[in-house]
Amino acid sequence: MTPSFTPGRRSLVKGAVAAAAAVLSGGTPAGAAPHGTPPPLRLPAPSGPHTVGARTLYLVDSSRTDPWEPRIGVRELMVTVLEPAAAGGRFPRAPQLTPAAAAEFTTYGPLIHPPLPATGVDWAATLTHARAGAPRLPGRRPTLLYSPGGGDARTMGSAFAVDLASHGWTVLTVDHPGDASEVEFPCDRPGRGRVRPTTLLGPPDAATFRTMLDTRVADLRFVLDVLGLERVGAYGHSAGGTAVAQALHEDRRIAAAANLEGYLDLMDGQPLPVARYGTDRPLLLAGTDGFRDARLDRSWETLLRHGGPVTRRQLDDAHHWVFTDYAALVPQLHHAGLMTAAGRTAMVGRAAPRVTVPAVRALLRSFFAAHLGR
Known part of the structure; x- marks a missing residue:
C-alpha cells in the first residue's frame, strides 16, 4: 500500500507521512471569467528565511554533438x-x-499541454521570487540539481526551486534543449535561433525516449563535471525524475535523489538499471493518484523489491503536473475562465494549491534535509 501525503501535516515534515483522506478541491468553476484582461499569473512566495538570488550559466560540452x-x-x-x-x-x-521565451511558449505550451489556453495569457508577466544578480551569502551549502519533465523547460520548476533555496540549499535548474518547450541562449550559433523550441510535439516513441533519457543523464553528469560538484542531491519531474534516478545509479557524486513521478523502465517494459539492481543511496518515489497506472506501479515495484533506502509517497486528489509551477498557475487560469475544470483536473487534479504546494515543498525539504543536510 502506498502512503499518501497531504499538506500541513507535521508528520510530513518529520518524514513520517501517513495515509490520509483525499483533500477537497478548490477554485472557481470555469465560466466565471472576470471582465477585462486577467491579472498576471503569480507564483507562491517562498517559505524560508533567506532572500534568494538568481544567476544564469551557459555551459557547452564540446565532447558531445546535440542529439x-x-x-x-x-x-x-x-x-x-x-x-x-x-x-x-x-x-x-x-x-x-523572458519576453522572447514567453513568445515561443505561447505557441508551444498549448501544443505540449493541450489544456493550456492558446490566447489570453501574458506569460512574460509572471515574476519569480528570486532576485536577479543579488550577491550570494558566503559559506558552503548543499547543492541540488533539478531536471524538468519532458516538454517542459527549467523555468516551470521555478517556485519549488526558489523555496528550497530560501531554506539554505543551492539549487541548479537544468534545461535539456531539444525536448524542452523553449530554451533561450545568450548567443547565436549555427543550427538554432536565439530561442530554441522543442523538436518533440507528441508522445515519444521508444527510440526517442531512450535518447531523451541518455541525453538527460549525460547533461546532469556534465554539470557535475564542469562545476566540480561532489555529494549533491537531485530531483526531477516525469522524464526528469527518470533521469535523476538513473543518474543516481550511474554517478556516486549524487548522494540522494527524488523521482517525482517518472517511470523506471523503457517503453518496451525493460526495467532501467536502477530498478533492476536497486540502490544503496536514498531515493524518493513521489507520485499522484491521478497519474498512477500499471506501468508506473510495475517499474517502481521492481525497484522497491530490492529493499534499501527507497521510499514511495503519493499525493491524493492531484495529477502529474502538481510537482511543477503549474500547481499554482493552472488553478489561476481556471479561475480566470481560461481553462475548463476538466483541463485543470487533467493537469494538477482537483486539490487547491494551498493544499498541494505546501505538501510538495515539505516532502522535498524533509527528504533532502534528512539525507543531505543543509
Whole structure:
C-alpha cells in the first residue's frame, strides 16, 4: 500500500507521512471569467528565511554533438543557479520567462499541454521570487540539481526551486534543449535561433525516449563535471525524475535523489538499471493518484523489491503536473475562465494549491534535509 501525503501535516515534515483522506478541491468553476484582461499569473512566495538570488550559466560540452540537431555541433545547456543571497530590494525579481521565451511558449505550451489556453495569457508577466544578480551569502551549502519533465523547460520548476533555496540549499535548474518547450541562449550559433523550441510535439516513441533519457543523464553528469560538484542531491519531474534516478545509479557524486513521478523502465517494459539492481543511496518515489497506472506501479515495484533506502509517497486528489509551477498557475487560469475544470483536473487534479504546494515543498525539504543536510 502506498502512503499518501497531504499538506500541513507535521508528520510530513518529520518524514513520517501517513495515509490520509483525499483533500477537497478548490477554485472557481470555469465560466466565471472576470471582465477585462486577467491579472498576471503569480507564483507562491517562498517559505524560508533567506532572500534568494538568481544567476544564469551557459555551459557547452564540446565532447558531445546535440542529439536533436547535429548542425549545432556541441551540446549546450542553460542552468539557473538559485541560492541564499544578501537581502536588498534594489535587485529586481527575475521573470519566470523572458519576453522572447514567453513568445515561443505561447505557441508551444498549448501544443505540449493541450489544456493550456492558446490566447489570453501574458506569460512574460509572471515574476519569480528570486532576485536577479543579488550577491550570494558566503559559506558552503548543499547543492541540488533539478531536471524538468519532458516538454517542459527549467523555468516551470521555478517556485519549488526558489523555496528550497530560501531554506539554505543551492539549487541548479537544468534545461535539456531539444525536448524542452523553449530554451533561450545568450548567443547565436549555427543550427538554432536565439530561442530554441522543442523538436518533440507528441508522445515519444521508444527510440526517442531512450535518447531523451541518455541525453538527460549525460547533461546532469556534465554539470557535475564542469562545476566540480561532489555529494549533491537531485530531483526531477516525469522524464526528469527518470533521469535523476538513473543518474543516481550511474554517478556516486549524487548522494540522494527524488523521482517525482517518472517511470523506471523503457517503453518496451525493460526495467532501467536502477530498478533492476536497486540502490544503496536514498531515493524518493513521489507520485499522484491521478497519474498512477500499471506501468508506473510495475517499474517502481521492481525497484522497491530490492529493499534499501527507497521510499514511495503519493499525493491524493492531484495529477502529474502538481510537482511543477503549474500547481499554482493552472488553478489561476481556471479561475480566470481560461481553462475548463476538466483541463485543470487533467493537469494538477482537483486539490487547491494551498493544499498541494505546501505538501510538495515539505516532502522535498524533509527528504533532502534528512539525507543531505543543509
